[in-house]
Amino acid sequence: xxxxxxxxxxxxxxxxxxxxxxxxxxxxxxxxxxxxxxxxxxxxxxxxxxxxxxxxxxxxxxxxxxxxxxxxxxxxxxxxxxxxxxxxxxxxxxxxxxxxxxxxxxxxxxxxxxxxxxxxxxxxxxxxxxxxxxxxxxxxxxxxxxxxxxxxxxxxxxxxxxxxxxxxxxxxxxxxxxxxxxxxxxxxxxxxxxxxxxxxxxxxxxxxxxxxxxxxxxxxxxxxxxxxxxxxxxxxxxxxxxxxxxxxxxxxxxxxxxxxxxxxxxxxxxxxxxxxxxxxxxxxxxxxxxxxxxxxxxxxxxxxxxxxxxxxxxxxxxxxxxxxxxxxxxxxxxxxxx
Amino acid sequence: xxxxxxxxxxxxxxxxxxxxxxxxxxxxxxxxxxxxxxxxxxxxxxxxxxxxxxxxxxxxxxxxxxxxxxxxxxxxxxxxxxxxxxxxxxxxxxxxxxxxxxxxxxxxxxxxxxxxxxxxxxxxxxxxxxxxxxxxxxxxxxxxxxxxxxxxxxxxxxxxxxxxxxxxxxxxxxxxxxxxxxxxxxxxxxxxxxxxxxxxxxxxxxxxxxxxxxxxxxxxxxxxxxxxxxxxxxxxxxxxxxxxxxxxxxxxxxxxxxxxxxxxxxxxxxxxxxxxxxxxxxxxxxxxxxxxxxxxxxxxxxxxxxxxxxxxxxxxxxxxxxxxxxxxxxxxxxxxxxxxxxxxxxxxxxxxxxxxxxxxxxxxxxxxxxxxxxxxxxxxxxxxxxxxxxxxxxxxxxxxxxxxxxxxxxxxxxxxxx
Numbered sequence: 001x002x003x004x005x006x007x008x009x010x011x012x013x014x015x016x017x018x019x020x021x022x023x024x025x026x027x028x029x030x031x032x033x034x035x036x037x038x039x040x041x042x043x044x045x046x047x048x049x050x051x052x053x054x055x056x057x058x059x060x061x062x063x064x065x066x067x068x069x070x071x072x073x074x075x076x077x078x079x080x081x082x083x084x085x086x087x088x089x090x091x092x093x094x095x096x097x098x099x100x101x102x103x104x105x106x107x108x109x110x111x112x113x114x115x116x117x118x119x120x121x122x123x124x125x126x127x128x129x130x131x132x133x134x135x136x137x138x139x140x141x142x143x144x145x146x147x148x149x150x151x152x153x154x155x156x157x158x159x160x161x162x163x164x165x166x167x168x169x170x171x172x173x174x175x176x177x178x179x180x181x182x183x184x185x186x187x188x189x190x191x192x193x194x195x196x197x198x199x200x201x202x203x204x205x206x207x208x209x210x211x212x213x214x215x216x217x218x219x220x221x222x223x224x225x226x227x228x229x230x231x232x233x234x235x236x237x238x239x240x241x242x243x244x245x246x247x248x249x250x251x252x253x254x255x256x257x258x259x260x261x262x263x264x265x266x267x268x269x270x271x272x273x274x275x276x277x278x279x280x281x282x283x284x285x286x287x288x289x290x291x292x293x294x295x296x297x298x299x300x301x302x303x304x305x306x307x308x309x310x311x312x313x314x315x316x317x318x319x320x321x322x323x324x325x326x327x328x329x330x331x332x333x334x335x336x337x338x
Numbered sequence: 339x340x341x342x343x344x345x346x347x348x349x350x351x352x353x354x355x356x357x358x359x360x361x362x363x364x365x366x367x368x369x370x371x372x373x374x375x376x377x378x379x380x381x382x383x384x385x386x387x388x389x390x391x392x393x394x395x396x397x398x399x400x401x402x403x404x405x406x407x408x409x410x411x412x413x414x415x416x417x418x419x420x421x422x423x424x425x426x427x428x429x430x431x432x433x434x435x436x437x438x439x440x441x442x443x444x445x446x447x448x449x450x451x452x453x454x455x456x457x458x459x460x461x462x463x464x465x466x467x468x469x470x471x472x473x474x475x476x477x478x479x480x481x482x483x484x485x486x487x488x489x490x491x492x493x494x495x496x497x498x499x500x501x502x503x504x505x506x507x508x509x510x511x512x513x514x515x516x517x518x519x520x521x522x523x524x525x526x527x528x529x530x531x532x533x534x535x536x537x538x539x540x541x542x543x544x545x546x547x548x549x550x551x552x553x554x555x556x557x558x559x560x561x562x563x564x565x566x567x568x569x570x571x572x573x574x575x576x577x578x579x580x581x582x583x584x585x586x587x588x589x590x591x592x593x594x595x596x597x598x599x600x601x602x603x604x605x606x607x608x609x610x611x612x613x614x615x616x617x618x619x620x621x622x623x624x625x626x627x628x629x630x631x632x633x634x635x636x637x638x639x640x641x642x643x644x645x646x647x648x649x650x651x652x653x654x655x656x657x658x659x660x661x662x663x664x665x666x667x668x669x670x671x672x673x674x675x676x677x678x679x680x681x682x683x684x685x686x687x688x689x690x691x692x693x694x695x696x697x698x699x700x701x702x703x704x705x706x707x708x709x710x711x712x713x714x715x716x717x718x719x720x721x722x723x724x725x726x727x728x729x730x731x732x733x734x735x736x737x738x739x740x741x742x743x744x745x746x747x748x749x750x751x752x753x754x755x756x
Contacts, residue, residue, distance in 0.1 A: 004540065005539070007535075007539055008536070008539035011539075012532065015528045015531050023515075023524075026521040027514060030515040030516060030517075065516070194725070
C-alpha cells in the first residue's frame with residue numbers, strides 16, 4: 001500500500017465518521033425536539049375564539065413547530081391555543097383561514113389550503129386545496145374573507161436559469177381564480193406598458209370586494225400599484241414600496257422600504273391621501289415580512305431570531321421614534337381578528 | 339460498470355492495454371466530479387428553501403446578484419485555462435478550483451447574512467470556473483485521440499450520476515430531519531473534501547503535462563501528443579470556425595427551463611413535477627453519454643457536435659406542438675438528454691483536439707466560454723420573444739432557425755477540412 005492509498009483511506013474514514021456523527025446527532029436532536037411538548041402555556045381554541053384575537057404560526061422548537069395558533073388580543077403573550085393545522089404562511093379573517101404549505105419530498109409540493117371558521121371554538125373546516133407553483137411567500141384574505149391572494153417564489157423560470165421570480169394569484173375562497181396577476185393590464189405613471197421582467201407580490205385587499213394594493217417590480221424599480229379585479233388592471237400610485245398592507249381605517253399603507261442594495265428593509269408607513277412617508281427607523285433589524293396592523297397606530301411583523309428557525313411577532317408604533325417590542329413570542333405570520 | 343460496458347468491442351485486447359480501456363486518469367477525474375457534484379447539487383437543491391426558511395432572505399434579493407457571477411465564472415475559466423497552459427501543470431490548477439469550492443462549502447456553514455452567503459456562493463462559482471478547462475485538458479491528454487469522445491462520455495456520465503444523487507441525498511436528509519439544512523451543508527462539505535482527497539491522492543501532480551512523465555504506464559501518451567499538434571496557436575482557422583459554429587448554435591439553445599415551461603403551458607404535466615423533468619433529462623444524459631461518445635469517435639466528433647442539435651430542435655417541436663399529451667413531455671425530456679449527451683463532452687473533445695497541446699486548456703476554455711455566454715444571451719433574448727409572441731410561436735421560430743443553422747454549421751466545419 002502506497003502512502004497515497006493510506007492517506008486517502010484515512011481521509012475517507014475521518015470524513016465519513018464526521019458526516020455520520022453529525023447526521024446522527026442531528027437526527028437525535030430532531031427526534032427529541034419533535035417529541036417535546038411545547039413550553040408555552042396553552043388553552044383551548046374555544047377560549048380564544050370568544051373575542052378579538054391574533055392568529056399566527058407557532059415557531060417554538062417543539063412538537064407543535066409550524067402549527068397554527070391563536071392568542072387573545074387582550075393577552076397576546078399569554079396562553080395560546082394550538083391547532084393541528086401546519087403551515088409555512090397563514091392568514092385569517094373572521095370567517096376564513098388561508099394556509100400555504102410545503103409538503104417535502106423528492107418532489108416537494110406546495111399547496112394553498114382554504115379553511116372556513118363556522119362556529120367559534122369548532123375545528124376549522126377545509127373547503128378547498130390548490131397546487132402552488134413554488135415556495136410559499138405571502139398570503140392575504142379580503143376583509144369579508146371571500147378573496148384570497150397567494151405569492152410564491154418560482155425557481156428557474158427566469159431568463160437566468162438560477163434566478164428567482166414571484167407568482168401572485170387571487171382566487172375566490174373555494175372558487176374560481178382570477179389567474180396570475182402578470183396577465184393584468186399594467187399602467188406605470190399613466191402609460192400602459194408590457195415589460196418582460198415584471199414581478200408582482202404582496203397583495204392587500206380593501207373592503208369593496210374588487211380593489212387591492214400590491215407591489216410591482218420592473219426595470220429594477222418597485223412600485224405600489226392599485227389593482228382592480230373587475231377591470232383586471234394594475235395602476236401605479238407610488239414608488240419604492242414593497243409588500244403593502246392597508247391600515248384598518250383604509251387611509252395608510254404599511255410596507256417595507258429597501259435600502260440601496262435592495263437586501264435590507266425597514267418598516268415604513270405611507271399616507272395615501274397626502275403621500276407622506278414615515279420610516280419607522282426604531283427597528284434596526286432588516287424586516288422581510290408583509291406587515292399586519294394591530295390597530296390604526298401599531299404595526300406587527302415576524303422577525304427571525306439570529307441563527308435559529310424561531311421567530312417572534314414584534315409590535316411597533318407608527319412614529320419615527322418608537323421602539324419595537326415582542327408581542328407574541330415564538331410566532332410568525334400574524335393576523336389580527338378584531 | 340461503465341468500464342466493462344464500454345470495453346465490449348475490444349475484449350480480444352489484453353486488459354489494461356492501451357486503447358481498449360478508458361484511461362485510469364479519466365475514471366478518477368470522473369469520480370472526483372461525481373463526488374464534487376453530489377456536494378454542489380445537494381446544496382443547490384435546498385438553497386431556495388434554506389435562504390427563505392432559515393436565513394430569512396428573500397430569494398428575489400439573492401437572484402439579483404446571481405446573474406453577475408455567471409459572467410465572472412466565464413472570465414475565470416479562460417484565465418485558469420491560460421495559467422494551466424503556461425505552467426504546463428493542469429493538475430494543480432484544477433485542484434485549486436476543487437479546493438476553492440470545498441472552502442466555499444465551509445464558508446456556507448458559517449455564513450449568516452446576505453453578504454457572507456453571496457460571497458460563499460461566488461467563491462464556489464469561481465472554483466467551478468477554475469477547474470473545468472484544466473480538468474478537460476487532462477482528460478484529453480490522458481486519452482487515446484481515437485477514443486476521445488468515449489473518454490469524455492465516461493467522465494460526463496460519472497459527473498451526471500453525482501448531479502442526480504446530490505438532490506436525492508438532500509431530500510432524504512430533509513425528510514428525516516425537519517430542519518436538517520445544517521446537516522445537508524455538513525454532508526456536502528464532506529463530499530467536497532472526499533473529491534479533493536481523491537484528486538490529491540490519485541491524480542498525479544504532472545497529469546496532463548507535456549514534459550515526459552515518470553510513470554511508465556503513461557509513456558505512450560507522449561507520442562500521441564505530437565500527432566495532435568496541428569497548429570501553432572489557438573487562433574488557427576479550424577478552431578475559430580468550431581468556436582463560431584458552436585457559439586451560433588448556442589445562441590439558439592434557449593435552456594431546459596423554457597422547454598419545460600412551454601410544456602407546462604400546454605398542460606403536459608402538473609406543476610409539482612417540474613423538478614422531476616430535470617432528473618429525467620439527467621438520467622437520459624448519463625445513460626447516453628458513453629454510447630454517444632463512442633458513436634462520435636466513429637462518425638466524426640465535429641459532425642455529432644453539430645447534428646446533436648437535431649434532438650434539441652425536436653424537443654422544441656414537442657414543446658411547441660404538444661397538445662397536453664404526456665408522451666410529448668417524456669419525448670422532450672429524453673430529447674434534451676440526447677442533445678446534452680451528443681454535445682457537452684463532444685465540445686471539449688473537439689476543441690481540445692483542434693488546438694496544439696501547448697494551449698489545450700485555453701482552447702477548451704475559450705470554446706466552452708463562448709457557448710456559455712451565447713446561451714446566456716439566448717435565454718435573455720428568448721424571454722423577450724416568449725412575452726412578445728407567446729410560447730408556441732417563439733418555440734417554433736427558434737426551432738426553424740436552428741434547423742436552418744445545422745446544415746450551415748456542418749458546411750462551415752467541413753470547409754475547414756484540409
